Amino acid sequence: xxxxxxxxxxxxxxxxxxxxxxxxxxxxxxxxxxxxxxxxxxxxxxxxxxxxxxxxxxxxxxxxxxxxxxxxxxxxxxxxxxxxxxxxxxxxxxxxxxxxxxxxxxxxxxxxxxxxxxxxxxxxxxxxxxxxxxxxxxxxxxxxxxxxxxxxxxxxxxxxxxxxxxxxxxxxxxxxxxxxxxxxxxxxxxxxxxxxxxxxxxxxxxxxxxxxxxxxxxxxxxxxxxxxxxxxxxxxx
Amino acid sequence: xxxxxxxxxxxxxxxxxxxxxxxxxxxxxxxxxxxxxxxxxxxxxxxxxxxxxxxxxxxxxxxxxxxxxxxxxxxxxxxxxxxxxxxxxxxxxxxxxxxxxxxxxxxxxxxxxxxxxxxxxxxxxxxxxxxxxxxxxxxxxxxxxxxxxxxxxxxxxxxxxxxxxxxxxxxxxxxxxxxxxxxxxxxxxxxxxxxxxxxxxxxxxxxxxxxxxxxxxxxxxxxxxxxxxxxxxxxxxxxxxxxxxxxxxxxxxxxxxxxxxxxxxxxxxxxxxxxxxxxxxxxxxxxxxxxxxxxxxxxxxxxxxxxxxxxxxxxxxxxxxxxxxxxxxxxxxxxxxxxxxxxxxxxxxxxxxxxxxxxxxxxxxxxxxxxxxxxxxxxxxxx
Numbered sequence: 321x322x323x324x325x326x327x328x329x330x331x332x333x334x335x336x337x338x339x340x341x342x343x344x345x346x347x348x349x350x351x352x353x354x355x356x357x358x359x360x361x362x363x364x365x366x367x368x369x370x371x372x373x374x375x376x377x378x379x380x381x382x383x384x385x386x387x388x389x390x391x392x393x394x395x396x397x398x399x400x401x402x403x404x405x406x407x408x409x410x411x412x413x414x415x416x417x418x419x420x421x422x423x424x425x426x427x428x429x430x431x432x433x434x435x436x437x438x439x440x441x442x443x444x445x446x447x448x449x450x451x452x453x454x455x456x457x458x459x460x461x462x463x464x465x466x467x468x469x470x471x472x473x474x475x476x477x478x479x480x481x482x483x484x485x486x487x488x489x490x491x492x493x494x495x496x497x498x499x500x501x502x503x504x505x506x507x508x509x510x511x512x513x514x515x516x517x518x519x520x521x522x523x524x525x526x527x528x529x530x531x532x533x534x535x536x537x538x539x540x541x542x543x544x545x546x547x548x549x550x551x552x553x554x555x556x557x
Numbered sequence: 558x559x560x561x562x563x564x565x566x567x568x569x570x571x572x573x574x575x576x577x578x579x580x581x582x583x584x585x586x587x588x589x590x591x592x593x594x595x596x597x598x599x600x601x602x603x604x605x606x607x608x609x610x611x612x613x614x615x616x617x618x619x620x621x622x623x624x625x626x627x628x629x630x631x632x633x634x635x636x637x638x639x640x641x642x643x644x645x646x647x648x649x650x651x652x653x654x655x656x657x658x659x660x661x662x663x664x665x666x667x668x669x670x671x672x673x674x675x676x677x678x679x680x681x682x683x684x685x686x687x688x689x690x691x692x693x694x695x696x697x698x699x700x701x702x703x704x705x706x707x708x709x710x711x712x713x714x715x716x717x718x719x720x721x722x723x724x725x726x727x728x729x730x731x732x733x734x735x736x737x738x739x740x741x742x743x744x745x746x747x748x749x750x751x752x753x754x755x756x757x758x759x760x761x762x763x764x765x766x767x768x769x770x771x772x773x774x775x776x777x778x779x780x781x782x783x784x785x786x787x788x789x790x791x792x793x794x795x796x797x798x799x800x801x802x803x804x805x806x807x808x809x810x811x812x813x814x815x816x817x818x819x820x821x822x823x824x825x826x827x828x829x830x831x832x833x834x835x836x837x838x839x840x841x842x843x844x845x846x847x848x849x850x851x852x853x854x855x856x857x858x859x860x861x862x863x864x865x866x867x868x869x870x871x872x873x874x875x876x877x878x879x880x881x882x883x884x885x886x887x888x889x890x891x892x893x894x895x896x897x898x899x900x901x902x903x904x905x906x907x908x909x910x911x912x913x914x915x916x917x918x919x920x921x922x923x924x925x926x927x928x929x930x931x932x933x934x935x936x937x938x939x940x
Contacts, residue, residue: 379934382849384849384933384934384937385934404853406848406851406852406853406854407851407853409848409849409850409851410850410851410852410853411851413851415849415850417846417937421842421846421849421937423843423846425566425567425570426558426563426566429558430558430563433558434847434850434852435850435851437560437852437856438851438852438853438856443558443559446558447558482850486851
């Protein structure tokens, strides 16, 4: 077991407890007995080489996957497989993917509205909120453009606006600058900083990049399916 | 953007594929509208031909639903006339004959007494009604006379026997216009059924005809008639419209129309299934993204089924327009328009649209189930 989490006064938002993930088809153990606590308002980055298990950890935290053993709790409630995980994903977690995953036939404004279909807003309210979010990420002028008509940096900003659609308490970003040039990547990280400092958002970012990781308050290193250090301090095994 | 707009946007992604699928559904609906329209038109025209002559009841052999196979002794007519509430009785022999060296097949020829009310009800537009002196004389409906290019005094061959055209009549409708009438005795001789008729056409007294319960009582009296030895006559008296609706010929026409339509609908359904399945396979990654963003499985299912329904809804509208156009076009042609008038009734249109939506739901269900099974984790890796 390893738990890198420091003791913080803020409430616990997400807790991974002794989670392991085995993929039986390939007989691969992607995560081994990992424990991690994310508090409300944290800005956490998870670093590690390819195949280290960081994406698996993100999937467990994002209710996309479930651990083979151990538990993941969100706001104190277990993300057990029988629970309606789609509701957690819709209302509690905003996803930002490396490849943006925007729907190619929808405009930026429409893409941002997609998660809101699971909410209670009317079509007019959805549209208004999507417009506000695109303005927040600096794309008010491009809201009627299709993804193909936007630069990669702009696409990622649309994806960030989409992740905020249902005002989730947690944002999970998987290599958010991986497909961006340094300028666009810098803009996205500046946006994350604003979301964290000004809006108090909780952010968990997976990255290969030391530069990206250093923007966060907490840096967790993962290797061979285990958390090996946090902020340079080795974790007990 | 609302959910319906999203569905339409998805359908419009592969325009050509969606258009062809819509066309497939449209053809299925048009087939239904056309075939059922012709079947309903035939039934209505036949019923009108009875009702137009004031026939309230048709008396046939019990259990016989095929008009031509009913065989009754002509002498029963006297007993029928004596039933209280019966105003008049017309014995009728009907056969289907080919004319014009086989170019016109299955033309109904009625054998009626020259003094019967059915013969008297004919509206002669050229020539005269048949009389006792007109042995081997025949009356032709206007459309039949035109199709055979026959005038008064010309001869037509019926079962290789020459008949002389004595008159031409205006039928009650296009179906009636394609019939012929001869003297009852002539047709009985020709068909080698002397003293036999296929049915009795009964006209009720006006006070009975307008009173359903009184008419039912007359029906019961007729059905309980006995012969001289006290044996039941074994006859059934049916209201004209009911007799037509229950007849084997109409049942076959309806069954063929709906059967062919059902086949067309199944083909349409398979086409929708194929299109939606391809659409789901192409969008596995996208469906995974939607689920990752919090869409429930039921919303994904509704999206796919909704897209199938949108395709079928558009196809149904096009199909109804196409079907009505085909029916009207065919009705305008001489060879079919003169034979019968199809009926495009609102219930048929509603049934066709309803069937199209059902095939949409059926065709969309399996692809939707496949979409529901998409794994978020695997689909996000799938690009």
